[in-house]
Amino acid sequence: MKKNSFSTVLFLFIAFVLGGLLMYYIVLNSSNLSLGIETNSNKSNNQVKAYSGTVIVKEGSLSAAVEKVYDAVMMVRNYKGDQIQSTGSGFVYKVDDKYGYMLTNHHVVADATKLMLVRSDDKEIEGTVIGSDNYLDLAVVRISKDDVLDKAVIKTSEESKLGDVVFTIGSPLGYEYRGTVTDGILSGKDRMVPVSISGSSNDYVMKVLQTNAAVNPGNSGGPLLNASGEVIGIISLKLVQTEVENMGFAIPIEYAMSHIESLEQGKQIVRPMLGISMLNVNDSFTLYRNGIMVDQNIKEGVVVVEISKDSGAAKSDLKKGDVITKLNNEKIADVAYLRYELYKYNVGDTITINYIRDGKENTTKVTLTEYKEG
Numbered sequence: 001m002k003k004n005s006f007s008t009v010l011f012l013f014i015a016f017v018l019g020g021l022l023m024y025y026i027v028l029n030s031s032n033l034s035l036g037i038e039t040n041s042n043k044s045n046n047q048v049k050a051y052s053g054t055v056i057v058k059e060g061s062l063s064a065a066v067e068k069v070y071d072a073v074m075m076v077r078n079y080k081g082d083q084i085q086s087t088g089s090g091f092v093y094k095v096d097d098k099y100g101y102m103l104t105n106h107h108v109v110a111d112a113t114k115l116m117l118v119r120s121d122d123k124e125i126e127g128t129v130i131g132s133d134n135y136l137d138l139a140v141v142r143i144s145k146d147d148v149l150d151k152a153v154i155k156t157s158e159e160s161k162l163g164d165v166v167f168t169i170g171s172p173l174g175y176e177y178r179g180t181v182t183d184g185i186l187s188g189k190d191r192m193v194p195v196s197i198s199g200s201s202n203d204y205v206m207k208v209l210q211t212n213a214a215v216n217p218g219n220s221g222g223p224l225l226n227a228s229g230e231v232i233g234i235i236s237l238k239l240v241q242t243e244v245e246n247m248g249f250a251i252p253i254e255y256a257m258s259h260i261e262s263l264e265q266g267k268q269i270v271r272p273m274l275g276i277s278m279l280n281v282n283d284s285f286t287l288y289r290n291g292i293m294v295d296q297n298i299k300e301g302v303v304v305v306e307i308s309k310d311s312g313a314a315k316s317d318l319k320k321g322d323v324i325t326k327l328n329n330e331k332i333a334d335v336a337y338l339r340y341e342l343y344k345y346n347v348g349d350t351i352t353i354n355y356i357r358d359g360k361e362n363t364t365k366v367t368l369t370e371y372k373e374g
Helices: 002-028 063-072 253-257 260-264 284-289 335-342
Strands: 048-051 055-058 073-080 083-095 099-104 114-118 124-133 138-144 165-170 180-195 204-211 223-226 230-238 248-252 276-280 302-307 323-327 350-357 360-367
Touching (some): 063 083, 063 165, 073 165, 083 165, 124 260, 165 230, 180 335, 204 230, 204 335, 248 253, 276 335, 323 335
Antiparallel strands (some): 048 055, 073 083, 073 114, 083 099, 099 138, 114 124, 124 138, 165 180, 165 223, 180 204, 204 248, 276 302, 323 350
């Protein structure tokens, strides 16, 4: 009995010591074992890591990515005479032997008599708009090479995935909040958002990226960046409704770069036209004034109101009152969508138009001619 009692005491002592060592180890490493979340020592890469397939946590900081691009971003002041009429943001994307080139939005620089840029070190410099387009909502501003602090790295949004960490740098609400950094995720891709060019209606649709990073007046023209500090988009607009929060949109950078040569050279973007004046099918009052009645069962489409002489439409089968429903098999919901699909093509291209006349669907070919403003 004494031998067994001694063995029992010895066993309990060993168990107590081992238990104490185990508790010491757990306390010592408690900062790395919280709620089953595994951390990663490589914090500079802002990586995400899953533990047990249930909890995902963002680690590290975006500070290295922000530092990489911060000096390439500038505030834009749009002057009309001696008065500031608006502010926005932009970023340097290219430098040559003489100049630096900054990308921003058309609506940021529109109608400016003078353009002043505020660098990250608060020095104010003057910029010159060398190319701008309202449908693209893009503009290129040129500055002296000596005024460039840094340039951004251009990537592509095509490689980005939903849920990826993104951030912006800009000047929301003007000078006081210049250089503001906001972050979020990539919330959506290929969003079709209607925009107004004339200021009175939805003239066009843009295919854009969606983010929940805070976007406010003054952020327009600034970069949307991935977690590596590379540009994947250009902040352009946001939904402004009292019941809507954190829905900002950016032009994919690859779309902007596909037009950059024309903008840098100050060339007008040449767009094709069908050669018609048109109205949406639901604009019943204006259609009635033009002597056109549309079948109430037709809910989407574009109505031909008038055909221009010597245009591609004039040489097709289209007539006043026809309802265009498709362009090269792409559905046409309204005038904005027709312009979006049409502007994918070049002057001289021949396209197929689906239209409804007298309750029957027909097709015709149209050779596109050059659109000339005015």
